[in-house]
Amino acid sequence: TQLLEQSPQFLSIQEGENLTVYCNSSSVFSSLQWYRQEPGEGPVLLVTVVTGGEVKKLKRLTFQFGDARKDSSLHITAAQPGDTGLYLCAGPYNQGGKLIFGQGTELSVKP
Amino acid sequence: GAVVSQHPSRVICKSGTSVKIECRSLDFQATTMFWYRQFPKQSLMLMATSNEGSKATYEQGVEKDKFLINHASLTLSTLTVTSAHPEDSSFYICSATRQGLYQETQYFGPGTRLLVL
Numbered sequence A: 001t002q003l004l005e006q007s008p009q010f011l012s013i014q015e016g017e018n019l020t021v022y023c024n025s026s027s028v029f030s031s032l033q034w035y036r037q038e039p040g041e042g043p044v045l046l047v048t049v050v051t052g053g054e055v056k057k058l059k060r061l062t063f064q065f066g067d068a069r070k071d072s073s074l075h076i077t078a079a080q081p082g083d084t085g086l087y088l089c090a091g092p093y094n095q096g097g098k099l100i101f102g103q104g105t106e107l108s109v110k111p
Numbered sequence B: 001g002a003v004v005s006q007h008p009s010r011v012i013c014k015s016g017t018s019v020k021i022e023c024r025s026l027d028f029q030a031t032t033m034f035w036y037r038q039f040p041k042q043s044l045m046l047m048a049t050s051n052e053g054s055k056a057t058y059e060q061g062v063e064k065d066k067f068l069i070n071h072a073s074l075t076l077s078t079l080t081v082t083s084a085h086p087e088d089s090s091f092y093i094c095s096a097t098r099q100g101l102y103q104e105t106q107y108f109g110p111g112t113r114l115l116v117l
Helices: none
Strands: A005-007 A010-014 A019-024 A032-037 A044-049 A055-058 A061-065 A071-076 A085-092 A099-101 A105-110 B004-007 B010-013 B019-025 B032-038 B044-051 B067-073 B076-081 B090-099 B104-108 B112-116
Touching (some): A019 A085, A044 A055, A044 B104, A071 A085, B010 B019, B019 B032, B019 B112, B032 B067, B076 B090
Parallel strands (some): A010 A105, B010 B112
Antiparallel strands (some): A005 A019, A032 A044, A032 A085, A061 A071, A085 A099, A085 A105, B067 B076, B090 B112
């Protein structure tokens, strides 16, 4: 059972366009994290959202945590080729610090 | 920021041999480390939780005799793929948990690409 549903799974856009990636669940999460992963490397943490309704900005990236803490979104403004990569949302489940990941969104930004 | 290293970064082995992958937290002590497996174009799948000084906890469907985990110290966990087969070829990633003032954060290693011929 996939607790975190991420969409879209693949996205190919032109430089300068905007995009939004969604991470949805039927479960409540105490927090959600967003990672970016480049080919052949490990994921790198972008942000952690903790409070329902929270909005965090990281340059051209805007992260939002749903009021009910069941969903999150990542919006990229004016995408650049350097934004290309696999974007993953993740949240803690059970105990012991385990993380469950969404399916990932493969983003390709063409110049 | 916290750094986690993995060694080797890539390994090619023959079917039937065993391969050991090391995961180290370089500038902090990690009581808990995690091992993930990732297939191309897919997300990370948790394999096991590695706790220093105790036996690892494996996720459902992961063979503990196939994937041996040893967490010998607060900065080192190892994953040994025993009697490797081509279907074990994958990208293996570890993470180490660092306790901060208010929350725990997982830091991921750069991954190890395993190819079994």
